[in-house]
Amino acid sequence: MAQPLLFDLKGKRVYVAGHNGLAGSAIVRRLATEGCTVLTATRAELDLTQQSATEQWLERNKPDAVIVAAGHVGGIFANDAFPADFITDNLAIGLNVIRGSYKAGVKKLLALGSSCIYPKLAPQPMSEDSLLTGPLEPTNEWYAVAKIAAIKLCEAYRKQHGADFISAMPTNLYGRGDNYHADNSHVPAALIRRFHEGKMANAPSVTVWGTGTPRREFLCADDLGDACVFLMKHYSGLEFLNVGTGEDVTIAAFATEVANVVGFKGTIEYDTSRPDGPPQKLLDVSKISKLGWAPSISLRDGLAAAYADFLAGGGRSR
Numbered sequence: 001m002a003q004p005l006l007f008d009l010k011g012k013r014v015y016v017a018g019h020n021g022l023a024g025s026a027i028v029r030r031l032a033t034e035g036c037t038v039l040t041a042t043r044a045e046l047d048l049t050q051q052s053a054t055e056q057w058l059e060r061n062k063p064d065a066v067i068v069a070a071g072h073v074g075g076i077f078a079n080d081a082f083p084a085d086f087i088t089d090n091l092a093i094g095l096n097v098i099r100g101s102y103k104a105g106v107k108k109l110l111a112l113g114s115s116c117i118y119p120k121l122a123p124q125p126m127s128e129d130s131l132l133t134g135p136l137e138p139t140n141e142w143y144a145v146a147k148i149a150a151i152k153l154c155e156a157y158r159k160q161h162g163a164d165f166i167s168a169m170p171t172n173l174y175g176r177g178d179n180y181h182a183d184n185s186h187v188p189a190a191l192i193r194r195f196h197e198g199k200m201a202n203a204p205s206v207t208v209w210g211t212g213t214p215r216r217e218f219l220c221a222d223d224l225g226d227a228c229v230f231l232m233k234h235y236s237g238l239e240f241l242n243v244g245t246g247e248d249v250t251i252a253a254f255a256t257e258v259a260n261v262v263g264f265k266g267t268i269e270y271d272t273s274r275p276d277g278p279p280q281k282l283l284d285v286s287k288i289s290k291l292g293w294a295p296s297i298s299l300r301d302g303l304a305a306a307y308a309d310f311l312a313g314g315g316r317s318r
Contacts, residue, residue: 009035015058071089080139089146102165109163119134127284128241173218199264208251218302231288241291
């Protein structure tokens with residue numbers, strides 16, 4: 001059933017904060033088909049952790065809509081090593097962009113979070129009402145607290161001022177434009193790099209952190225871009241919505257799929273001295289599914305596109 005159009009992007013000025021990131025670049029690609037003007041600013045042009053600069057930029061450029069995909073992100077190692085940086089920068093970005101957008105008269109705002117906002121041992125699959133029902137995963141609680149704050153900011157501006165500010169919580173992302181840094185990349189990008197280097201070195205084996213038993217859900221960033229446009233146009237509500245595939249795989253199965261896509265022929269070994277993180281992270285996507293949105297990119301096709309992008313130099317911090 002077709003959903004009513006609540007906000008027409010055609011002809012609008014849409015600011016994508018974090019447009020060079022994995023999520024942001026996918027959103028920009030998707031917006032290219034909507035007949036809108038996409039506004040962007042690099043970090044050198046605008047430091048979103050600075051309140052005055054952010055508010056002045058928004059007031060000067062007058063976007064009609066804002067999508068907040070910016071953030072200080074990284075894997076388990078980076079989150080654990082730099083907790084002050086993760087909570088400070090992400091709190092500042094959320095507050096400055098959301099508050100600044102309201103002050104500048106932005107009509108529609110979508111803030112993106114992360115599935116790490118949920119308690120470490122939340123019932124699976126994780127539904128939106130699991131938020132704040134238990135302790136967070138210790139290795140990334142700093143980032144999670146900042147993302148929870150952004151959700152609550154959107155809710156507060158809606159309740160107090162009637163602002164059409166919404167939030168969405170994507171699951172683990174992969175795809176074109178990812179960060180392939182050796183120390184602070186997320187699982188999909190880290191594995192692509194590791195298996196590629198193993199292939200190039202003709203290595204007999206590649207080591208994957210952890211036991212390989214945790215289950216994770218992976219969403220292609222281009223599917224997230226499509227979901228963001230869908231929500232901007234068709235959703236207006238206080239409650240944030242999960243965005244994912246509704247299916248998960250073990251890290252071992254995912255690693256095998258990445259190795260196959262990359263063409264690595266050796267064996268996969270597991271370093272069980274490394275942390276696994278939560279035993280399972282799967283989102284309940286029934287609410288966004290009922291609105292009429294579903295992902296369309298298979299894991300194999302998405303990984304193939306990501307690896308092609310990696311080979312072409314599309315990634316960062318390599």
